[in-house]
Amino acid sequence: MTTHFGDRLTEATLKKEAAVCVGFDPLIQRIPREVSEAFNIEAIRDGDCWNRSNRESLANAILAYGRGVIDAVAPIVPVIKINIAFFEPYCAEGIRAYYQMIRYAQDAGLLVIGDIKRADIGHSTIQYAEAHIGGVEPDPAEGFAMPDAVTVNPYFGYDAIRPFVEAARDRGRGLFVLVQTSNESASEVQGVMLSNQTTLSHHVAGLVQGWASASGLVGESGYSCMGAVVSPRDVEVSRDLREMMPNCIFLVPGFGAQGRTADEVSTCFKDDGTGALVSASRSVIYAYENVRYQGSCGSDGWQSCVAKAAEDLVTSVRTVLTV
């Protein structure tokens, strides 16, 4: 695995004509009844304490759900983003399921972004990088794998980025640095006004472009193995950020359940239609809860609702790109 991540990602989105990523943020309370019943988790999930057997059941239910989502969306989208936060409550058993799900997704032909949002001082970040995209690989016989890329937090500056960059460069993997996130309170920190009359997001964008364009990191596609997480909160700002980071692929959260519009999202792409990967999570993975999909897909079960929602997502993003 030495092909460049920016090139692999660009090629994968062009091949499926889908600059789209499905985010997997699985709440145990919302997994499909067919799955929760098979693992008998109703009685466990609200318990006073969990033992290993309880955690094993819950983690296995999430893994089964994840595999079902992968089967449904792999023919439609090129990338899945798996959020480790939703596995950590199940302790060791959750982490095992996280790495197993990554392997299953890669075997299905998907690129995988491990949504880990880690950062620490360099000495400690080396450990995070080894655990997630570098270090000793898991034994393939065990059904685990590391993701193709991860998300990281910029608050520590480059010390917390470098170990991920080195692992990404050496293994053909990638990273996305948080620049502008999709949550309501993001502006409390990211939107703070600097002495040069731009915001902290602009400042971080400048840093990210500098890091991303360093020697050896930019592939034949013109994109670096380092991308940026940019939620388009304001069209003007998104346009600025797009211009400031020409070598970065944007991972664009917030389309779907979080309400970002097509106009907002379109500013994250370059004029040639490359440079962004639009991510939606809840609107796709919980499509079976949506009456819009239940009607048309009911008889085929929850997976066909998920597939239909993924198709609709791809169509929406294609429409954005041709307007």
Next chain:
Amino acid sequence: MTTHFGDRLTEATLKKEAAVCVGFDPLIQRIPREVSEAFNIEAIRDGDCWNRSNRESLANAILAYGRGVIDAVAPIVPVIKINIAFFEPYCAEGIRAYYQMIRYAQDAGLLVIGDIKRADIGHSTIQYAEAHIGGVEPDPAEGFAMPDAVTVNPYFGYDAIRPFVEAARDRGRGLFVLVQTSNESASEVQGVMLSNQTTLSHHVAGLVQGWASASGLVGESGYSCMGAVVSPRDVEVSRDLREMMPNCIFLVPGFGAQGRTADEVSTCFKDDGTGALVSASRSVIYAYENVRYQGSCGSDGWQSCVAKAAEDLVTSVRTVLTV
């Protein structure tokens, strides 16, 4: 467990006359030979891939080392900070060891800070909070426990803090928000100059004090269950931050291997000697590599070197406080 975390921490430091925390950041390459030989890890650690049995051995070696450190320092210091980054490379087996080490430390009478530095949008941070200080407790029969407090990253604003605050308040636990970190490149982001001529660290400090002083969070000691990570990089700035966050206990990294001086550290305390917890990691946990300690403690083995270094750390901090 409903006693207030700020009160528990203040009481624990006064009782041991030691405003000191030992940080556990265990590199597998540096664990004592007695431990590494017992787990036969020399042959494993540089392998091409690790299977479950390999990871089990490595995680168990780190756990054995951690228990040895706890036995050595528990009579001397009130708090241990366990960095999960150093457990994650061992996948599920590492996470199991992390929670087991927390339990062992609490059984030895230590308060435990889980150094996890997590943050995400609120929807995802709820999961992190449940995994680490809230949610369903692990079955006590299994020898796991959650830490008394965790570290969190402010880049998302309050959305990424709230779930930890709610868990902390309800369970008598705590959190420390990163304000100013100890690494070299921290100033690239945290030191950026704002339009009001202060730095981002000052801005985050103002936010943290606002969050920490909210109704129901401040204990009888006057300290909130929310503290701040403040590495004293500049005496003037530390003094500002100390004044800006009267309700926050400072977790002060960087004393020891990272080179912060007594003068710098002293500004993190209030005049009454409360309000800060000085943390040192490598200078204590690897004391057996230091000729200074090898000479005096050689015959008693590595643990007595660690104990002696912890005593020296406590003495240094007492000296800071009486100057």
